Amino acid sequence: MMSGASTVDAIRRVGLEMFARDGYEATTMRAIASEVGIQAGSLYNHFASKEEILWDLTRGALMQLTSRIRESMETLAVDADARDQLSAFVDAHVRFHALNSDQASIVNRQMAGLSATHYRQAVSLRATFETQLGDILRNGDASGEFHVIDLRMSVIAILQMCISVSTWYRADGKLSPDEICAVYVQLSQRMVGFDQRALMASGPRKGVSQR
């Protein structure tokens, strides 16, 4: 049983890596099996089809992201203002996409390989993020904290900005996840028209960071 569970996990691990790097269509069952250390036919002891592997990974990635965002939002005080909510949301989003770039790649680029049914489910899961962020922006605008230019476009622009971190972040790079999150939180605050002049005046300006 232990070896069985670890084989499933090995398939998940290898599939995730290969789908993210080479794409779903360009990855073959034989290549996955070879990397796992078994024969191609043996994969079907664990997954019904190639598409099932992709769906398992897509679903897992989306639920993991959902959990991280929920956890991040739950740390907020009940009376947290819109700015804090936006910060928590953007921080969780950026952190996930930096530290889980393979999962991010699958959710953002390999979903075309899913069946129509699974595709719809994935899109629906992803839409909840847009709704969540949209609520934060709407509330912040209503309370006067934010000055949103256009709700829908702002939501998409912020989300896509966070997602794009997965395309360039490297664990061995010069920027830590904390530093990156801090910058993106500030960028998102600017995008929604949060006035942070008081904040900036409190600390010394140091010019453009060239890194």
Place this chain on the structure above:
Amino acid sequence: MMSGASTVDAIRRVGLEMFARDGYEATTMRAIASEVGIQAGSLYNHFASKEEILWDLTRGALMQLTSRIRESMETLAVDADARDQLSAFVDAHVRFHALNSDQASIVNRQMAGLSATHYRQAVSLRATFETQLGDILRNGDASGEFHVIDLRMSVIAILQMCISVSTWYRADGKLSPDEICAVYVQLSQRMVGFDQRALMASGPRKGVSQR
């Protein structure tokens, strides 16, 4: 000659559409040929390989985008400030990605199908956009017009924000390219810390646009 040129163009048109919609790997030479109205083997009278079609389309899309940006920048007065430069750049970028979503899809998602040589060339072409925008932001920050948080991350965030328009814009939607560009120009100005309070005070605030 005339029919020959139009066949090449038909292959380009069909390949562009299919690569963008289904992905490079999932698109077969027979499917392209069928849509063009010829046999699969006849494609090789016009392109040496499947990868050559992808490269032709990738190269064409990148050069088209390059042209649009150059044209947009050339309309500026020689003494245009950084804000005008940023506006021209973002406007051209957003407009291209809205009106040419198929080309955008290929450049942003199908490049994995390219050979190593062609891939490097494409990445190199794309890097010029980052350099251009980076220069605008650096100059604007140096002159005090902008208050950039982090140069590299701001460049990537703005570019990715523009690119993402290609994933949701529809010609039959409710937003015109002009309206979208106007919003994204404002968003980019906020991201670089351009102070537009004077501008906003001049026009009436209307709350969040829900559309």
Place this chain on the structure above:
DNA sequence: CGGCGATACTAACAAGCGTTAGTTTCAAAG
């Protein structure tokens, strides 16, 4: 008219694809 180049066709190739059937292995349960 005769030839020529461009472009289309047909037919096939070798390779690879996802998947399946049937069999073997082997550790745990009875």
Place this chain on the structure above:
DNA sequence: CTTTGAAACTAACGCTTGTTAGTATCGCCG
């Protein structure tokens, strides 16, 4: 010791893939 069931194996199926060779068609130039 026997039974059982999970999980591996081998070997193949039917199909599709990108690509090529050889041939036919047809408008244009000399």
